[in-house]
Amino acid sequence: MEVSPIVDETLAKACGAAAVFTQFDQAQVDRIVRAVFLAGLSQRVRLARMACEETGLGKWQDKVWKNVLATLYVYDDIKDVKTVGIIAEDPVSGITEIAQPLGPILAIIPVTNPTSTTLFKILIALKTRNPIIISGHHRATGCCREAVRICYEAALREDAPEDCIQFFDRGSREETRELMSDRRLALILATGGESVVKAAYSSSTPAIGVGAGNVPVFIERTADIPFAIDQILLSKTFDNGTVCASEQALVVDSEISRPVREELLKRKAHFLTPDEIRLLETVAYDRERQVMNADIIGQSVGKIAAMAGLTTISPDASILLAELDGIGDKIPLSSEILAPILAYYEADSLNNAVNLCIDINYHGGIGHTASIFSNDDEKIKQFALLMNAGRVLVNMPSSQGAVGGLFNTLPTSFTLGCGTGGKNITTDNVTARHLLNIQRICRRRVNERTGQLAEKMLFDENIAAAAIEKAYYMNY
Amino acid sequence: MEQEEKLIDFKESAEELTCVFLNRMDTPATVKVEKALREQLASVSERRIVFDLGKVDYIASSFLRFCVLASKAGKGKLAIINIMPAVRKVLKIAGFETIAELR
Numbered sequence: 139m140e141v142s143p144i145v146d147e148t149l150a151k152a153c154g155a156a157a158v159f160t161q162f163d164q165a166q167v168d169r170i171v172r173a174v175f176l177a178g179l180s181q182r183v184r185l186a187r188m189a190c191e192e193t194g195l196g197k198w199q200d201k202v203w204k205n206v207l208a209t210l211y212v213y214d215d216i217k218d219v220k221t222v223g224i225i226a227e228d229p230v231s232g233i234t235e236i237a238q239p240l241g242p243i244l245a246i247i248p249v250t251n252p253t254s255t256t257l258f259k260i261l262i263a264l265k266t267r268n269p270i271i272i273s274g275h276h277r278a279t280g281c282c283r284e285a286v287r288i289c290y291e292a293a294l295r296e297d298a299p300e301d302c303i304q305f306f307d308r309g310s311r312e313e314t315r316e317l318m319s320d321r322r323l324a325l326i327l328a329t330g331g332e333s334v335v336k337a338a339y340s341s342s343t344p345a346i347g348v349g350a351g352n353v354p355v356f357i358e359r360t361a362d363i364p365f366a367i368d369q370i371l372l373s374k375t376f377d378n379g380t381v382c383a384s385e386q387a388l389v390v391d392s393e394i395s396r397p398v399r400e401e402l403l404k405r406k407a408h409f410l411t412p413d414e415i416r417l418l419e420t421v422a423y424d425r426e427r428q429v430m431n432a433d434i435i436g437q438s439v440g441k442i443a444a445m446a447g448l449t450t451i452s453p454d455a456s457i458l459l460a461e462l463d464g465i466g467d468k469i470p471l472s473s474e475i476l477a478p479i480l481a482y483y484e485a486d487s488l489n490n491a492v493n494l495c496i497d498i499n500y501h502g503g504i505g506h507t508a509s510i511f512s513n514d515d516e517k518i519k520q521f522a523l524l525m526n527a528g529r530v531l532v533n534m535p536s537s538q539g540a541v542g543g544l545f546n547t548l549p550t551s552f553t554l555g556c557g558t559g560g561k562n563i564t565t566d567n568v569t570a571r572h573l574l575n576i577q578r579i580c581r582r583r584v585n586e587r588t589g590q591l592a593e594k595m596l597f598d599e600n601i602a603a604a605a606i607e608k609a610y611y612m613n614y
Numbered sequence: 615m616e617q618e619e620k621l622i623d624f625k626e627s628a629e630e631l632t633c634v635f636l637n638r639m640d641t642p643a644t645v646k647v648e649k650a651l652r653e654q655l656a657s658v659s660e661r662r663i664v665f666d667l668g669k670v671d672y673i674a675s676s677f678l679r680f681c682v683l684a685s686k687a688g689k690g691k692l693a694i695i696n697i698m699p700a701v702r703k704v705l706k707i708a709g710f711e712t713i714a715e716l717r
Binding site for chain 2: 150153155156157158160299301
C-alpha cells in the first residue's frame with residue numbers, strides 16, 4: 139500500500155536521524171540535552187503565553203510553571219542517568235546491561251499542556267538517542283511548532299543529527315493513522331484524550347499511553363484542615379484545573395465537615411445551590427457523549443459562571459463546589475471536569491468515605507491518581523490499598539504532586555501511566571528509562587541445582603513434584 | 615605552512631568512479647569535501663559510483679545526503695564498500711540498502 143508523501147518523508151528523515159544517533163556517546167548526548175533544556179527554559183514565559191493565547195485555556199503564569207517543570211525538573215531527573223552504551227555491570231550475576239535506543243518516536247501532544255509536554259518529550263527522547271516527531275493538538279499547533287523550533291535549533295548547535303526533532307502537522311486523520319502504523323516508527327508516546335490513545339494502541343506500533351483521571355481527594359479526620367484546603371485549592375486552581383491529575387471530588391469525613399466548609403468559604407470557594415448545579419451541568423457536561431464539555435476545559439470561574447448564567451458568583455470566587463448525592467453518568471458533575479469545579483461529598487464513617495472514593499475512582503478514573511489528607515499512616519495505607527490509582531498522593535496538591543518532582547520524589551513527567559485499568563502498559567510517570575531497549579550480555583553462570591535433577595527422575599511421571607523440589611534444593 | 619588534511623580522494627576507471635573518504639565524516643568534514651564531491655558526481659554520468667569507507671568510523675547526517683545524491687548520479691546502484699561495523703549499522707537503520715549495495 140502506498141504511503142502518503144508527507145508520512146514517507148517524515149519517517150525517512152527520522153530513520154536517518156535514528157541511524158546517525160546510534161553513533162553518539164553519552165557525553166555527546168548529554169551536551170545536546172543540556173543545550174535543549176536551557177533553550178526551552180529560557181523561552182518558558184514566551185511559550186507559556188503563546189500556549190495560553192492559542193488554546194484559550196489556563197493561566198499563562200501556571201503554564202510558565204509547567205514549562206519550568208518540563209525543562210529544569212525533568213533535566214534534573216535525567217541528567218546523570220546513563221542512557222548510552224554499558225549502563226550496568228554485575229560480575230556476580232554475569233549480566234551486563236546495554237542501553238540501546240528505540241528508534242523514531244511519535245509524540246502526541248494534548249491541548250491542555252502543549253508546550254510543556256513538547257519540551258518534556260523532546261528532552262527524554264534526545265537523552266535516549268531517539269528522534270522524535272511531535273504531533274501537536276490542532277488547537278495548539280503554533281505554540282508546539284515554536285517549542286520544536288527552539289529545541290531543534292539548540293540541538294543542532296550541539297551537532298545533534300539532522301531531523302532529530304520534527305514537527306508533524308496533523309493534516310488528515312488518514313495521514314496520522316498512516317504515520318502511527320508505519321513499520322519504521324518505533325513507539326508512540328500518546329498523551330491526550332481517549333480517542334487518540336486508543337488510536338495509538340490500535341496502530342500495531344508499540345505505544346505508551348495515558349488514561350483519564352477522576353481524582354478523589356479524601357480529607358480524613360486527622361488531617362490538618364487549613365493546610366489541606368490550601369493545598370487542594372492550590373492544585374485545583376492551577377492552570378484553571380487543566381491537569382488530568384487535579385482533584386475532581388472532595389470527600390470529607392462528616393465529623394470535620396464544619397471546619398472544612400469554613401476553611402473553604404474563607405478561601406472564597408462557592409458552594410453551588412441545587413439550581414446552580416443544574417445550570418452548570420448544562421455547560422460543563424455533554425450528556426450525549428457522556429464526557430465533559432470541551433469548551434469548559436481550563437476556563438476561569440468567572441467565565442464558567444457567565445457560560446452557565448450563574449449570577450450570584452462573586453468575581454473573586456476561587457472554585458465552584460457542587461455538593462452531590464451520587465456518582466455516575468446521571469450525575470454529570472461527578473465526572474472528570476478539567477476546570478475549577480469540585481464535586482463535594484460528606485461521609486459519616488471511614489468505610490463510607492473510602493467507598494465514595496472507590497466509586498469516584500471507578501467512574502472514569504481507574505489507574506490515574508487518588509489523594510488523601512491524613513496524619514494516620516494506617517488509614518493512608520488502607521486507603522491506598524483500595525484505590526486503583528498509579529499514584530496515591532498524601533498531603534499534597536494533586537496536580538503538582540502527580541507530575542512529580544515538586545512535592546515528592548516521583549520522576550517529573552507529563553505522561554502519567556494509568557496501568558491496565560486505564561488500558562495503559564504502565565502506572566509509572568513515564569520518563570527517559572521507558573524509551574530504551576535494554577540489551578543484556580549474559581555470561582556463563584551455571585545453575586548448579588540443575589545437576590541435582592536427574593532426567594530419570596524428571597521423566598518418571600510417578601515421581602511427585604515435592605520430591606523433585608526437594609532434590610532441586612538439596613544442599614543449597 | 616600546515617597542510618590541511620586530505621579528506622577525500624578519487625580513483626577513476628572506464629567503468630567506475632571511486633570516492634575514497636579518508637577520515638571520519640562528521641559535519642565539518644562533510645562541509646570540506648562537499649564541493650569536490652559534487653563536481654565529480656556532476657561529471658560521472660555513464661560510470662558506476664563507489665564510496666570507499668575503509669577509513670571512516672563515523673558518518674553525520676550530511677554524509678547520508680551525499681549517499682542519496684550519489685545514488686541518483688552515475689550508472690547502476692551506488693556501491694558502498696569497506697564499511698566499518700558501526701557505520702554499517704547506521705546505513706542499515708537509515709534504510710540505505712534500498713538505494714545502495716552495501717559491501
